[in-house]
Amino acid sequence: MEEFSACGVEVIFINHTSGDTPEEMMLLQIQGMFAEYERGKIMERNRRGKLHGARCGNVGVLSGAPYGYRYIRRQSDGTPAQYIVNLHEASVVREIFSWAGIEHLSLGGVVRRLAEKGIESATGNPVWDRSTIWGMLKNPAYKGLAVFGKTKNCAPRPRVRAARNSADILKNGYSVIRNKPDDGIVIPVPAIINSALFLTVNEQLEENRRHARQGRRGAAYLLQGLTVCGHCRYAYYGKKVSKSAAKGGAQYTYYHCTGTDAYRFGGIRVCDNKQVRTSMLDETVWTQVVALLSEPERLKKEYEQRLTQVSEHSGQTADAERLKKQENQLNVGRSRLIDSFAEGLIDKTDFEPRIRVMTLRLAELERQRAKVEQATESQRDLLLLVNRVEDFAAAVTERLSTDDFLMKREILRALVKRIEIYRDEIVVVFRVNPGNDTSLETGSDKTSGRSLPDCLRSKSPCFSKLRT
Structure with a gap:
């Protein structure tokens, strides 16, 4: 209040x-x-x-009925909640399992077959998403055994960048992961397919995963996970040009905006940003990273500036131990005040304002102490980085000429926060301030209007080729 x-x-x-x-x-x-x-x-x-x-065995604890069922709530006469099979949707589910388990179609093949038959998804989308099909094929409810507790909360997991239109810090402070199959609680429901077909389909999915080229561990593109559209804020992903569309028979790959895929949004594009050749964008970003690492003094100067800012804003005069001592004294005084009021030594008119002031003062001291402890920890981390930044730059500089794909990715992920792709320029946002350069100039963020001191807009000749 x-x-x-x-x-x-x-x-x-x-x-x-x-x-x-x-x-x-x-x-x-x-x-x-x-x-x-x-x-x-x-x-x-x-x-x-x-x-x-x-x-x-109460299905009412589940969040809702999957595709193929209709959820009936608990009735006023005491009839428990239940799943009722939707005959039309159940026939679609049987076809999907038959295509995947008997005809050995891939997820993409199932999506195309559904589109050819004109079958819409549960949300009315004419094009099904592959993740939806995968979730259906992995859902044991279709064989008559729904599972409660398929996911669980855990500590926040590291992310390369924040999701679209979301903050860098998780709102709820936790991540959601899948539980092991045996950790859930099984609830019987009406079966749409038999257990043998469900087992066959899951074995086929595992076989497809092992043989699919997408199943290789690790990233397939150098800047994968770092590129984002500057207009719609959807991620860019690597995409190969089909052999029929490639000019001269050459195989090209491009970074493609997710917002330009009409099939993801009901047949309507949400963005018209252009795709970017992977080889040219990789070369441009890598050149800027090499230029940054060739002068380790820039890195050291940036971390020293951040260390100075942390020292200025943390309130060095406020000592955590002193604040803790004041908290203990206030707690002792608060306990004595409550005891005095309970024994009738002071009346209510004196007790209420004094206890209120003490409570507010305790809350303020707790906030100050938490702020000082957080600043001290940040200062300690930055001080460690300043002392080791030259060794880091020296060790990395020796490997800048390497052609090792994984090594390049690790260096880029350590120094680049994100890469924003606009229609006429590309903005590389570093985790440190690269300083001024003749071929690079600083600018402001287009989308939010905030000043980004660690953001570079590419004006190099290589990017001029990208714009054409």
Whole structure:
């Protein structure tokens, strides 16, 4: 409430009026504490209830019915929730499993067969996505055994770059991964296919994965995972030109914007950005990285500047130990104040404002101490980087002339944050400030209007070829 008031925001309660007296403020804080406690208890009871329902075979704990079924909610007369087979969709599911397991079609072949028959997806899309087909073929519910708990939360996993229209930091602070098949709880549901066909299909998927060229471990393109469209913010991916479309029989590869694929968006493109030749873009970005590493003083200067900024903004006068000592003293005083009020040594009019001031002061000290500890940790990491940056540059410089694909990718991922591709230029965003260069000039971010000091817009002759 104090933070809202400091920002000039008025909070209006519908069920009661709020005042500024100490008694009303204390009542509001008590209600907030009980509401937070009750929220945690509700979440805990919800988890326990779902787990108990899954063990009892209740399909109501599942998030919804997959394609081929219709979910019927629990009725008022006590009839439990259930899955009802949708006959039309179930026939499509049987055809998909038959094509994949008996005719040995790939995921792409199944998608093309569905498009030829004019069968739309559950969302009305005329073109099915391969990931949707894969999820259906891996779903054990179709053989009569739905699984509760197929995924679980874990610590945030490292990402090369943030997803489209999302922040660099995960909103919920965790990542979602798949559980092992035996870790889930099986719930019986009506079967659409038999277990033998389901097993055959999954064996075929594993066989396709082993023999598919896409199944090779590692990236197939040098800048894979780093390129992003500067207009629609979808990722660029590597794509080979078909032999029939290649001029002169030569095989070319391009970085292609995902937003230009009409089949992904119901037959309508969401972006018209151009594709970029992989060889030319790889050469341009690698040339800039080599120029950056050839002068390790730039790297050291950048990290020293960041170290200075961290020292200035961290409030060096605020010592974590001193703040911790003040917290302990306030906690002792708060405990004594509560004991005095319980024993009747002070009355309510004196107790309420004093306990409120102590609570606010404790919260402020906790925020300051957390900020100081975070700044100290950042300063320690940056100091370690400054001391080792010359050794890093020297070790990497020896390998700049290498043709090792994996080595080049590791160097690029260590120094390049992302590569934004526009219609008439390419912006390389480094993790450090490369400084000024005759063939490169700094600019501002087109999309957000923010100044990006570590961003380079390519004006090199090589990029002039890319624009044509």
